[in-house]
Amino acid sequence: MSKFHISTTVNGEAVEYLCDPKQTLLDVLRDELNLTGSKEGCSSGDCGACSVMLDGRLVCSCLVLGVEMQGRSVETIENMASDEKLHPLQQKFLEAAALQCGFCTPGFLVAAKALLEKNPNPTESEARYWLAGNLCRCTGYDKIIRAVLETAADMRGSK
């Protein structure tokens, strides 16, 4: 089966790749573009470890096909830190010990960033439900939720 040639934007940069029609966006990011920050946990859209922002919307990249990316734009965990500094969420996750094995962490960070961009003042319940699509097996979510709520407060305070 011949491959498709796709021109798209990844983390703000124009990118081209060849992919076969069965490859998901997650496969393309990891295997063709060597952006391995997005993780494969289930390939069925249930764990959120592959979370990315597609045209500004939070999606599971395992549920998007590589061939669907023509002319679109995706942002991954690799784009979260900038100017040699971590994003406040990344910094808070470290300080609050909101990760143990770290495998789900990129997905959580992308999803949490999307939450705070949409709702800068979430309640604990809103944060828990927004992040219910990201599975973590190590932390029991306690420190993750605290980190997200504290970052939200910090970011509101510094405006």
Place this chain on the structure above:
Amino acid sequence: MAHIVLSDEFGRQFTGGQTHFDLDVRDVRHLIRTLEEMFPGIGEQLEAGAIAIDNEIIPDPWLNPIQPNSEVFFLPAIKGG
């Protein structure tokens, strides 16, 4: 004499029921050899499990000394997770 306690399966399989022994042994290696002489075949099985001497599980028991009034328990091997 050190007091040695085998678990029940060893009693059933090797010793005809007796699980408590008072033996004069220097260290774990000597103890296992002594029990092997009494009950051939038991030594290999004992070495597959764990040993507690005086209430402490010893991970490296072979050359561990056994005091005259020590209490030694043979335990199943435990795996962690």
Place this chain on the structure above:
Amino acid sequence: MAGYEDKSFKWIGTRPVRPDGVDKVTGRANYGADMKLPGQLTGRILRSPHAHAKILSIDTSKAEKLPGVKAVITGKDFPVMHNGVLPGDEGVNFHYLSCNIMARNKALYDGHAVAAVAATSAAIAEEALALIDVKYEVLPHVIDVDLSMQPGAPLLHDDIFTTGVTPKPEKPSNTVQRVQMQLGDPDAAFKDADVIVERSFKTKAVHQGYIEPHAVVAEWSEDGQCRIWCSSQGHFMVRTLTARLLKMEAAQIRVMPAEIGGGFGGKTIIFIEPTAVLLARKAERPVRIVMSRDEVFRGSGPAPGTSIDVKIGAKKDGTLVAATGEFRYQAGAFPGSPVGAACMAAFGPYALTHVRAVGYEAVTNRPLCYSYRAPGAPLSSFAVESVIDEIAQKLSMDPMEIRIKNGSKEGTQMVYGPKLKAVGNLECLKVIQNHPINKIPLGPNQGRGLAAGFWFNMGGQSSAVVNIAEDGTATIMTGSPDIGGSRASMALMAAEVLGIDYTKVRPIVGDTSAVGFCEITHGSRVTFATGMAIIQAAEDVVLQCRQRVAKMWEVDVDAVKWEDGHARPAGANAGDQKPLSLAQIAAKASRTGGPLVGSAAINAGGAGPAFGVHICDVEVDPETGHVTVLRYVAAQDAGKAIHPSYVEGQIQGGVAQGVGWALNEEYIYGADGRLQNSGFLDYRIPVASDLPMIDTLILEVLNPGHPFGVRGVGEVPIVPPLGAIANAVARATGVRMVDLPLTPPKILAAIDAKK
């Protein structure tokens, strides 16, 4: 090696950012599937769709001819192993292990590997699998432990003869072993009881649920050496087992530890590494195998389901007089179920003079049952804690009071023989008793549940190296994979001993060719045992520094002391010398004896067992049977908390897993013996919206067997939640639930039956 000394610490007990943290929050960290080698092929495994079948033939010829396929292997490519456990095998039956990794003449479970291919793309590999023609003769199967133990049950192996029973059986069966532990005479002692509760319980198999699937990259070179990148809970274990299974020499194999995305015991054994190596050898190219989520559920090592009977008797005043338990545990297709530990831990929180624990293990047509955080204990503890709770109800006694009255403490003899040393069971009970949760009034359909739990914690073999650079900064290396933040704890301990800043200590996990042997990361052992190795290696450096300075000052080494990261005169006899920092000493190292390297290789004893006591509030919806966890508090005697945030994290994570085990998680099989819910949608682990904040209370009951008082912490937290949740649901509904998981349909049926 010094035992614990009471002193105040500069670094121990602080909460700095972990050294591997930035890589993890930026996506830079390399897990098993993130490795890519030039020319790498994709490996895929063909798995049996039958629960039990003879493999009559496997024809791989069409698959081998498919363009892009570079290698195909089956069971016959694996060396033949001795069927049995020999001295030096460390308890492993290599024949069973090899057969689990690749089936021989029988497929023993839905998901059992039967063949594997390596191809230039995933798509071609999948196509190749479909071209492999396997002829099966389907056999009757058995997946329930009680059914498996019946005479006439489908027989999985013809060479399992139950051990621990008399007379020795002449015919093979599925029952692997019987174990028994006893103190006193419980059968006689029951006569003294005023109330006796006897219950039977059933639980289902669950998976550890790590989010990262198993992944390996293997590379083979023509001189017979191979390199393996994989995530595991022990890369030395990967080397040892791969070497034995493939009849290679250990030093020929170099295993590089990738970051690991969760393990919880499920990655303390291997499933795909030898397959990848054989494919790489045949294909003469590197091969990567990554399990799909479906394969993880069907083809790795879940925790067993059980059938348990517990009987406990008490006097009117709550004194326990006798207890017995029979714990029947599934093994998977091959022996290895943790029934021994189940028996040892079940009655741990209680001081009993007359107690008996009997365990049975039976093979079933399921994936290999393997370790899951305190293997064996959560289920046996669930049963005991439920019965204790029911006794408290019958006596109209506070469930806390009955546990305090009968609580284990220093000197209590355990059913397996030894007596406890200093432990914190009563302390945990008291702190929960005094917690404000007890004052919160409960509304309709709400209940409060209490449970205690016990686990051994382990020591074992660890090696460490501490290297001091010319500028006095330190690199420390161990061979223990970091599954919970242990590198931070290693750095804290090294910083404490060396007396330098935590940020000047960089810890790494060395590969099998770089550092000395380390046992697997399990049994809550790393902070304890590998930490002890780090402490000794750092002390070795300190001694060398004192020796160098003694030479420089022309005094005896006893005249030089180490304090606050500096060599100082121990007394006036050393003369009036300015203190020398580690950096200053390191700068002169080449002229005072050479590189400053400290090392240690130990088999750590003195691990301290630990207790946890949990209390939780739940609300049960009477119309749907759904259980909401409203509040959860967990207390644990954790020994010295080296990095308190990670101790809290271990407790919270264990609680979450226990809640899932109690309420939702189970392997669901069809009548055909096939797993029906091999994905995260239908195998439902707790999500963020299922749980409240989890309050943790760390009691530092110090372990005298460790220089900083460390006790293991990682496993105890999963032991009490099943009992705590079940007891809370029982109090909320008025019905004793004996069948885990407590899913809504089951609870609804129980509530309706009561009406």
